[in-house]
Amino acid sequence: MRIPEETVDRIRQSADILEVINDFVSLKKRGSNYIACCPFHNEKTPSFNVNPTRQIYKCFGCGKAGDAVRFVMDIENIGYGEALRYLAKKYGIEIEEQEQTPEDLLRQNERESLLIVLNFAKTFFQETLQTSDEGKSIGLSYFRERGFTNPTIDAFELGYSFDQWDALMQAALRRGYSRDVLEKAGLILSKEGGKVFDRFRGRVMFPIHNVSGRVIAFGARILKTDKNQPKYLNSPETPVYHKSQVLYGIFQAKQTIRQEDVCYLTEGYTDVISLHQAGIKNVVASSGTSLTTEQIRLIARFTPNVTILYDGDAAGIKAALRGLDMVLEEGLNLRLLLLPDGEDPDSYVHKVGAEAFKAYIQQHSQDFIDFKANRWLSEAGDNPLKRAEGISDVCTSITKIPDPLKRQTLSQRVAQVFHVSEQSVISEINRQLRQQQDRSRKETDRQKEREMRQQPPVATPDEPSFDEINGLLNALEIDTAPAEFTEGAIPQPSNPSPDRSKVARTPLSYQEEECVRLLINYGVRELEPGITLCQYVLSELHEIDFQTPTFKLILSLFREAYSRGEILTADDFLNRQSADEVDMQQEAIHLTTPRYEISDGWLKHEIHVPSEEEIGILADAAYRNILRIKKMLAEQRMSSLQQQLREASMKAPEEADQILTEFMHFKRIDIEISRLLGTVISG
Known part of the structure; x- marks a missing residue:
């Protein structure tokens, strides 16, 4: 089923990326952008960045990036057409549905x-x-x-x-x-x-x-x-x-969870529905399964604060204890509430009413330290061994918390509740942390041993050693006097490398990336009257192609556009949607999204922080980037010539002089570029 192009454009123009993403994640403003913990991978520190001006998002942790449509596709794991329909429904845009043919149904x-x-x-x-x-x-x-x-x-x-x-x-x-x-x-x-x-x-x-x-x-x-x-x-x-990844009522609760900055967690469908009807709408249930890590991370998208509401019987206490450490381990702030014996949230809210239920939550919910301590102290009485066991149990829960500062603060609370010294509590926490680290290290070592035993022996290739290569370079009597060079002196790189997401990146790929970043962000800027950055870069890279496929394609698009008298901008890449252009769009988002912003404090105190957008800085960045690309290409050629020289010395000595002459030429180029860059020259 095909959606008319004009309808697609209307959907895209109507969709606001902040509104779309806020349906799934709680965003916080930072500078001109918004941040959150990424919904696509587990993290404790926010690295998910949303740019409302460009209408794009980028995660600096896992690399996910795109626009509003791509976000819906990624978060819902649905196709392009279905994502457009989701946004059309959200913004009240009518799509003229066409009758599906058998072929359409097969493609779905x-x-x-x-x-x-x-x-x-x-x-x-x-x-x-x-x-x-x-x-x-x-x-x-x-x-x-x-x-x-x-x-x-x-x-x-x-x-x-x-x-x-x-x-x-x-x-x-x-x-x-x-x-x-x-x-x-x-x-x-x-x-x-x-x-x-x-x-x-x-x-x-x-x-x-x-x-x-x-x-x-x-x-x-x-x-x-x-x-x-x-x-x-x-x-x-x-x-x-996948029931372990779902919370009942999360769709109905998410807005209130965000507004109230707390999520109430129950066990059953009717608990959620009754509390929602009573006006307590920030409530969800882990129905059909015990509480899981994935469910906790789902809550964390909207708030760091969780209050578990469980029945007051033995089963409810057991369930609360089972989920307690898991919530702490994910870095959330936890409180627990046990209802009167024989009551569940559904029955109790009907019995006392909404206002009394809310008051009961405020008066009787406890942090996990009080919750555990009360059980241990009532059971221990005057038994010092039981009290010590209780302290150790509470400390075990504290070790699950990833934030050291929180652990330090909570150790003071444990000391107050159990009437012991804070140092003794800290010592117990540290002892348990060391034990956990030792167990983890031993398990890692055992895993490595298992993997090594499963690996077949690998023959070592007969390659020249580092000392042998250094000896070859030292034996060459190279004239280190500066020599004139042009980009034409450096040959075309052959055999483009595979996609960099699938192989280890080369140093050259980072310089290619920097060159493309400058082109996309500042291609139209004039470095001097009448000379744009795009014109400068393309003239300096005349007849030189990049080796990384995506960067090579972007550079070729700039060349094609410039031959028509046009200079491409970031929007020309951010708006690409076809399946074969996704990599290019993702790369453009990565290159146009800065990870850090200048602190407001610097601006407040009128402290000038140089920006690369300043003409002098931008021109220098482009100049040095071009030099580094040429230097690395020269080094690649020198490395190839080294191998040829080794082979010629053994098989065809008459060719060695010609190869050595070419090697010396590129060595002079390398030395001259190093001098211009101000880098240390070796050999």
């Missing part, structure tokens, strides 16, 4: 197909709940008994599945969805003998949404007594649903 990727059929199932369950006699008498009655209002039912898109073998499947097949897609989405089951039937039958349905609000799975509760059926039934793992 699996993930998008699953999301579409899951959305169909959600709508089917909603309509069954609201319009069918069975849905209203059973499903809707149950939700009314739980106290859920119509706005709440709509907000969570609750539904009901017919108590029939294949009601959903038949409806889906009539709409053109295949059995294969329905089964991969976890909506139907196949048994031996060819029997196929709905997974969910006769249950109230709780759609599970991802961060952007797409339905990715279902939780379902049976309402009749049937010992052969589980009370709750969840969707299986699918390509779009």
